[in-house]
Amino acid sequence: MISLKKILLFVVLLCVAAACNKADFVKPQDSGPLSGVISGITVENLPGSAKISYSLPDSKNLLYVKAVYSTKPGVFKEVKASYFKNYMILDGFADENEYEVKLYAVSRAEQISEPVIAKVKPLTPPVIAAFRDLQLKATFGGAVVTFTNSAEADLSIFFLAEDETGKLVPVQTFYSKQQQVSYSIRGFADKKRKFAAYIKDRWDNYSETVYAELTPLLESQLDKGKFSIVRLPGDTWEPNVAARTLNKIWDGLTTGAGNSFNGKVGVGFPQHFTFDLGVTAAISRMVYYPKAVAGDSYTTTARYFEIWGSNDPDPDGGWDNWVKLVDCELIKPSGLPGSEYTAEDFAYCQAGINYDFPPGTPAVRYLRHKTLSLWSGSNLNVYEITLFGATQ
Incomplete structure (x- = not known):
């Protein structure tokens, strides 16, 4: 026999279901015609775009404002702004010509007002x-x-x-x-x-x-077989892991566990290491291979660093005989912080990053890599550095 409590529960559930079904078919409120149109229009022309400000019609039915305009011959675009705003930005213009914009007030029932015309003339895109x-x-x-x-x-x-x-x-x-x-x-x-x-x-x-x-200038890859470590006072050429020495950066291996130079932990920043090219060369560009290990890229990877050059390094490790050749930033295409990265970021590292040296870069025999900061971690990892230029 069904108890009174179960009957009452069944009735309550039926009422809830009925209420939900009714809510599904509620029509938009105030679905009558709009009263008024957009007015008080002002235009601020911007590079390749325009900001249109306006006064909204006094109508309880208003939901949004719509602009319809052309960005170039045969190409039309719509922009919508809610009734909480009294302006919109129109962008994508291809030139500095004058364009006609039609502004519509739109009701909750998607009824559209008569258009109001505004003229915009974007600044140089x-x-x-x-x-x-x-x-x-x-x-x-x-x-x-x-x-x-x-x-x-x-x-x-x-x-x-x-x-x-x-x-x-x-x-x-x-x-x-x-x-x-x-x-x-x-x-x-x-x-x-x-x-x-x-x-x-x-x-x-x-x-x-x-x-x-x-006519492209003659460029050739510098012979890595001639590179050698220069151990200057104050440099951080010592590895954190014995087998991962500085000469790893010219062994031809651009990825894989254990194939990078792994710098000392806890030496602070900036930190730097030096190597001999074995020849004097005007360097045109560098292909830089940072840490690219699946699941562990951008950890202990340089973010900002500099490359310096010299023909007569100070034996005391000073900087008097050095000249800065190029400033380098290692970016992430995704823009993610710290050690976070995407598949695109990983591919970017794996492919090697090109850094162009400015025209007129002096010919040098010695290079110094000065690390200013890392993406994350406390010691530097570099897999490979490949250099191009003209030798003397």
Whole structure:
């Protein structure tokens, strides 16, 4: 026999279920027509974008404001802003022309008001400003492109080079949002050929293409068989693990457990080590292989470091006879902190990181690696350093 308590519980559950079903079919409140339109419009033109401020219609039915506009011929975009805001940013414009924007008030029932027209005239888009500053020049083993990205916009840089048939073909693409951009393509013989470069932003707006006929400077890889350790006072050349000595950085092994130079723990920063190239060379670039071990990358990996050069090192370990050749930052494509990293970050390390030395870098015989800070940990790990340039 069913108890009274069970019957009451059954009734309560039926009521809850009925309430839930009813809630599923509740229609939007205040679904009547909107009263009023967007008014009081002001425009602030920005690089490649515009900020539109406005007054909202006095309507309890208002849900959001929608802008419909063109960013270039044949390309349309919508931007929405909730009724909690009285402005919106319109971006993605390809040039400095004047554009018409239609602003709509939209109700909770998705009823749309009559459009109100605003006119915007964006300032120079970052992709165009960057292109106007772009220079394409010869460098060791190829060509280098440089420009200023004042807006720190996300930009893609496309390189093309002439192939054996005389046709310009894509070679490499770089990505950057740094203010000062400098990227090089390498691996070309020292004979005249055509190069080209152009820039694209994240809205698929393209710059024009710059063309140049250039003769790459002669570049060759320095012979690692001539490298040797220089033990200067104050340097941290001693390994933390006996078998992982400084000469690991020129043994040709760029990954794998036990194949890196493993510096001393607890010596503090900055710390530095020195090695002899065995020849005097004007270095054009360095391919740097940091710690790249699955599950343990970016631990004891340099974040900021410098490369110094000398032809007559101070025997007391001082810095009087040294000149800084290049500042280096080891970034993470993901932007994650500390020892955290993604598959993309790991691949970035494994592939080796190129650091270009500036034109006019003096020829030196001795190099000094000065570590300023690590991504994490207290001692430095470096797998390999490969150097290119012109020997004397």
